[in-house]
Amino acid sequence: MTSDPLKVGVKIREARKQRRLTLQRVAEATGLSIGFLSQVERDITTPSLSSLVTIAKVLDLPVSVFLHQPEIPNAVSRREGRASYAINPAWISYERLSTTFPGQMLNAVKMNVPPRYLSETTAHEGEEIVYVLSGTIRYVIDDTSFDLKAGDTLHFSAQRPHRVQNPTDQVTEVLSVGTQQLFGDAARHGGLSPVGKETSRKGHEKIAMRGTEGEKEVIR
Template structure:
């Protein structure tokens, strides 16, 4: 059985995440709206993260990190990959900020690696914002059930069901039951940090520049 972070450890992480995101955004002179444009997330969602009201998923935090031109490890310390194998009784279960969803790292880190692997523990009712990105994702439900919104098509997965899709298709998922769901997640983008982002920060900033008025703002953002 994996070891979960204590309530104190989770609280400390939640209190630190929001201010760090806000401080980095302001240091770059970006508004909430510009970070929303670059990440594909909503202004309200990012504002709630900064104020510690909600916590992002790993994918959402990765999208924010790219807009803010830092590695995801700048905001979140995740378990290290100590070797090619993991043991069920030694893995650490951790979360992002005060989000209820928790993760266990499965994948290793080595030169040329392209896969990230996690076990995700999804509590009832948790729903992340719909998003799209590069790469591919695959989910395999180990226990419980899940509703996946894939490009507006709702797909219900039960234990031993799976789904594989292009990350460019807008997607989200949630546990529609009253019991926890456990799933295996595998993706071809780096949710742990350390691999080159392959121009993702530049593409995010290009989105922002494309939406900015011609007269550049000179004042520092206040929101």
């Protein structure tokens, strides 16, 4: 039994009151008892994971809202002096805009997509919003094409297979903000390191260098 019980109660009560709901209403919607919810809100009892998910759903909030978020440093990234990463000029070059720390949710990258560029299809956890700063870009998601130009945005789930194309002769600048950690972040902060031999690692990195994810791996 792990110590340090979580205190989700205050946030649950705040959310409930903001929506002007009574315990009875929430009890009916969740199928939990009024008394239990009262105890949860005062941190006398901790709900099970599935009960918390149910409560969150009824309050129309993501579960993560109720969990402690780690401290986030303020981080400025200035256009001058910002490193651009690309191994191959024919690939996307990246400028990282966000800071990194364990548990961070947001990652922002400015991408300079070269003319005629065509990325491999990728899919990963999270949600993404892209904003076209200049030029034209095509996003293909689940075989659906979206042609975007400066000022346009696209909001999509990164879990869906997606790829990027620049069909023009000009470089396109795109701002991409997502909730998925960029590759390389986890290896850099916190967590545990693996045990034993690492000979199989080289092969993996070599493969990853070939595509979009390989490119992202360069950001360190």
